Amino acid sequence: MERIEHRACSGGWQDVYRHRSEVLGCEMNFAIYLPPQAAARKLPVLYWLSGLTCNEQNFITKAGAQRYAAEHGIILVAPDTSPRGDEVADAEGYDLGKGAGFYLNATEQPWAKHYRMHDYIVDELPALIEANFPATGARGISGHSMGGHGALVVALRNPGRYRSVSAFSPIVAPSQVPWGEKAFTAYLGEDRSTWLQWDASELVALASERLPLLVDQGDADDFLGGQLQPQRLQAACEVVGHPIELRMQPGYDHSYYFIASFIGDHIAHHAEAL
DSSP states (O other): OEEEEEEEETTEEEEEEEEEETTTTEEEEEEEEEOGGGGTSOEEEEEEEOOTTOOSHHHHHHSOOHHHHHHHTOEEEEEOSSOOSTTSOOOSSSSSBTTBOTTSBOOSTTTTTTOBHHHIIIIIHHHHHHHHSSEEEEEEEEEBTHHHHHHHHHHHHSTTSOSEEEEESOOOOGGGSHHHHHHHHHHHOSOGGGGGGGOHHHHGGGOSSOOOEEEEEETTOTTIIIIIOHHHHHHHHHHHTOOEEEEEETTOOSSHHHHHHHHHHHHHHHHHHO
């Protein structure tokens, strides 16, 4: 690994590292915030998955999360949203290709070679973090929009791997909305039955672990009705008795102003479990 950024923040250190990912077959960046407590002992880790068009920078520069991580003694890790590099397949538009990995394992060409973000997030990155930083094996996961989808799906697909999960403005039913339909068709193919294993609203029915879901959604979000539709996840949870707290926040949109307003609540939620 190569450390490419190192800045003091809220009593700790906000760093960015670059490393070679064997899973993705390319160089990857990830951001890690080490709160002051990390100088003395190992700490739990909260993984943050960002949304479409983002990379490792958006969360660490806009959310204001470091002060809350320092308060609770939690390491924050924010990876990039897709594989990167000249050899990595891409597409025109913001919602497919680089910056739009959807946190799944692609099966279709030309995507399958590099787009394996699920395995990177679940296996390779935590192994790297826990081997090289003062991190325990206690993990939480959260994210925004496409990253909210990723956080929910990753937690639901991997029982016992995470102690807590939350999401801001998640794409809760990607197999039923335009963003997900476009990405899933490209990455997974035309067979919609294969899409369901990457759809949180479908996965809750199969979940062997009832990890409580905390979801915040702004009611002034331009994408609310067309792309996000959180009521689908709430309804699916109610059918099987999966615990969910869906908080509709009046006046808030899809931006990081929304995330910054409630990230303290989410980190407290994770801290209680971690």
